[in-house]
Amino acid sequence: MTCDRLVCANCAAPVSEGRCPVCRASRERxxxxxxxxxxxxxxxxxxxxxxxxxxxxxxxxxxA
Incomplete structure (x- = not known):
């Protein structure tokens, strides 16, 4: 699975951008x-x- 299309529930930005700590942790995981x-x-x-x-x-x- 990639984080290209995932959207963070915390900041509503794409997880691939890593804008908040939640995004960065999810991307790292x-x-x-x-x-x-x-x-x-x-x-x-x-x-x-x-x-x-x-x-x-x-x-x-x-x-054979």
């Missing part, structure tokens, strides 16, 4: 929660999935 695939776009995830399927099909073809 979200940055620490990023996982392995957090930086990938949906298009990159689809490309990765297609590549994995292709590898699986090739491996299945060589195993």
């Amino acid at each position: 979200l940055q620490h929660q990023d996982g392995v695939f957090a930086g990938l776009t949906p298009a990159a995830l689809v490309a990765l999935l297609v590549a994995l399927i292709a590898v699986a099909l090739l491996a299945h073809g060589f195993a």
Whole structure:
């Protein structure tokens, strides 16, 4: 999850701007929660999935 579209309930500003202490704390917490695939776009995830399927099909073809 990113904080690009989140709005702070304390100051009504985008959390990504970090205008108040609540925004900054939320932004910091979200940055620490990023996982392995957090930086990938949906298009990159689809490309990765297609590549994995292709590898699986090739491996299945060589195993037969």
